[in-house]
Each structure stands twice: as C-alpha cells, then as structure tokens.
Amino acid sequence: MRDLLIITDLDGCLLDAATYAWEPAREALDALRARGIPVVPCTSKTRAETARIQAELGIPGPAIVEGGGAIVGADGAVESLGRPVAELRRVLAGIAAETGGALRGFGDMTDAELAAETGLPEDRAALARRREFDEPFRFLRDETALLPFVRARAAAAGISLSRGGRYWHLHAGSDKGRAVRRLRERFPGARAIGLGDSALDLPLLRAVDLPILVVRPDGTPDPDLVRGLPAARRSDGPGPAGWARAVLEALRT
Structure with a gap:
C-alpha cells in the first residue's frame, strides 16, 4: 500500500526512551507489514544504528538518519543533505x-x-x-x-x-522536515502520517499530512511541539505502546 507512509522518530516513539525496547509495537508493525505500508525511520541515529534497528524490527526500506542529514534508500544508496x-x-x-x-x-x-x-x-x-x-x-x-x-x-x-x-x-544544511519532503518525492501522491516526541521532530511533523505527538513518560507532550502544532493529535501513552495505539487509530480514521 504505497499510498500511505508512516514516518517516525525512534527513541521515545517506536523505541522506549529508557530501555530501547520495541516489542509493545509488534502488533502494529505486523498490521502495517500485512497491508504493505512502509515504516520509515526519521531519526537522529546514524546509518549503522538505523540499519540494525530496521533489521531487528522487520521494517526494510528507506530511512532518514542523523536528524535529516541523509536519506538512505532501500538499496543502501545515500543522498547527503547535511554538511560533514x-x-x-x-x-x-x-x-x-x-x-x-x-x-x-x-x-x-x-x-x-x-x-x-x-x-x-x-x-x-x-x-x-x-x-x-x-x-x-x-x-x-x-x-x-x-x-x-x-x-x-x-x-x-x-x-x-x-x-x-x-x-x-x-x-547544517538539513533538518528532518527537508529530508521528509525529499523522501516524499519518491512516493508521489502518498499520504504521510508522522510521529515524534521532541522539538527536533517539529520539522518532520510539519512536513506530513497527519502529525501525531507521542507523549513523554510523564504523559505530557513536549511543550515546543504543542506550541508549534497545537491542534495535532496526541498519543494516549508514551513509547512503543502509545505509538502503536496511535498508529492503529490513525489507520481506522
């Protein structure tokens, strides 16, 4: 189903902020995989880190790494957007x-x-x-x-x-929003759902059709995200469990 993309931050969203666990999102990832919906990491992590996580979670495909510094294609080709x-x-x-x-x-x-x-x-x-x-x-x-x-x-x-x-x-020369816009050129016409939990994700969330704020462990969203996107949806819990419920709810609506 290439008419829909999930573009997501990792730490504090698909991965637990403290333990880096992802298992509470397994059911949602399985549902996305069954429907052929790509899950695209948009993360501050490096290429090497992200590739390992994608392999572990079974979410092959493109990724945005180092805060928008590069887009890594499904074939491993790198489009550099930032300064060295x-x-x-x-x-x-x-x-x-x-x-x-x-x-x-x-x-x-x-x-x-x-x-x-x-x-x-x-x-x-x-x-x-x-x-x-x-x-x-x-x-x-x-x-x-x-x-x-x-x-x-x-x-x-x-x-x-x-x-x-x-x-x-x-x-320098890049942010998550610019990278998301470039990535979306590879999926013309596709609707994009974005999830993030920190101020670094604001450009990402502004570059998608449906932004979702993943709340922090204390149950509140990042204040910078609230100021930037006051009307955005919010997850009902933190980390991968909250992420999964927010994604499944978005698919139903």
Missing part, C-alpha cells in the same frame, strides 16, 4: 573552548563512556558514534546561562542548534 560532521566538530570544539569546556559531544567520548551515559550496549554505542552529518552534545554545566551564547556562536558559523530528547544537536 568534521566541520560541526571543529565548530563545537571552538565553542567548548570559549565556554571553558562546558560542552561535550559524541566525538569527545569513548564507546564505553557513551554506553554508560545512554544505557546502550557498548557495541551499539560504537554505532551511535559513527556520525556523518550531525553532532550530538550536552552541556556539562550552566545550560540555561550558556545556551544563548552557544546558539549565537553556532549561527555565526552557519550551523543550526536543535534540542532532541536527550542531547542537543549541531547540524
């Missing part, structure tokens, strides 16, 4: 030096450190660090006070700053 991560890391290093070392990106961590920080197994943390178009980072201190300075320095270098569910992200 080496440029982003140089800018981040400069800003970090100006703040006295208050920022730390994925490129500054070892696999073991990232695994300890995120709860990922170390082999998966290694895949997460294989960045190409987007550099996640976090503040080590004084986030509220330093954020305007960091944002201004990034903008001066032509780089955008976006907040994800767990990390801030530096990217």
Whole structure:
C-alpha cells in the first residue's frame, strides 16, 4: 500500500526512551507489514544504528538518519543533505573552548563512556558514534546561562542548534522536515502520517499530512511541539505502546 507512509522518530516513539525496547509495537508493525505500508525511520541515529534497528524490527526500506542529514534508500544508496560532521566538530570544539569546556559531544567520548551515559550496549554505542552529518552534545554545566551564547556562536558559523530528547544537536544544511519532503518525492501522491516526541521532530511533523505527538513518560507532550502544532493529535501513552495505539487509530480514521 504505497499510498500511505508512516514516518517516525525512534527513541521515545517506536523505541522506549529508557530501555530501547520495541516489542509493545509488534502488533502494529505486523498490521502495517500485512497491508504493505512502509515504516520509515526519521531519526537522529546514524546509518549503522538505523540499519540494525530496521533489521531487528522487520521494517526494510528507506530511512532518514542523523536528524535529516541523509536519506538512505532501500538499496543502501545515500543522498547527503547535511554538511560533514568534521566541520560541526571543529565548530563545537571552538565553542567548548570559549565556554571553558562546558560542552561535550559524541566525538569527545569513548564507546564505553557513551554506553554508560545512554544505557546502550557498548557495541551499539560504537554505532551511535559513527556520525556523518550531525553532532550530538550536552552541556556539562550552566545550560540555561550558556545556551544563548552557544546558539549565537553556532549561527555565526552557519550551523543550526536543535534540542532532541536527550542531547542537543549541531547540524547544517538539513533538518528532518527537508529530508521528509525529499523522501516524499519518491512516493508521489502518498499520504504521510508522522510521529515524534521532541522539538527536533517539529520539522518532520510539519512536513506530513497527519502529525501525531507521542507523549513523554510523564504523559505530557513536549511543550515546543504543542506550541508549534497545537491542534495535532496526541498519543494516549508514551513509547512503543502509545505509538502503536496511535498508529492503529490513525489507520481506522
């Protein structure tokens, strides 16, 4: 059924934000597979991470990776939309030096450190660090006070700053919305349902026909998403269970 697409963020949506489990969505994924409806990840994860997740969940096909930095086709061909991560890391290093070392990106961590920080197994943390178009980072201190300075320095270098569910992200020349629009050109006439849970997903949700806000573990939607899409549907629960019910409900209506 190529007249409908599901385009979804992963962490906090199809995957549990804390455990990365997906099994509560199994029934919905089976239903989508039976109807031939593609499920397209649109994620901040790397190509390597996303390919493994697609294989585990049985959702082959295209994917949008690294926050819209690239579209990976079903054949593995990559359409690059963002600037190389080496440029982003140089800018981040400069800003970090100006703040006295208050920022730390994925490129500054070892696999073991990232695994300890995120709860990922170390082999998966290694895949997460294989960045190409987007550099996640976090503040080590004084986030509220330093954020305007960091944002201004990034903008001066032509780089955008976006907040994800767990990390801030530096990217340039791309976002999830631009990538979704490019992806939809490959499915002319298809209706798109989009699901996301954080501010980083707002461009994605604005680029689909039916946006759905997946609520956070406390049962509330991200305030930035509510401000940006006040009339959007909301899931009735967080993570893959809420995701699954929202998708099945959308298919019925």
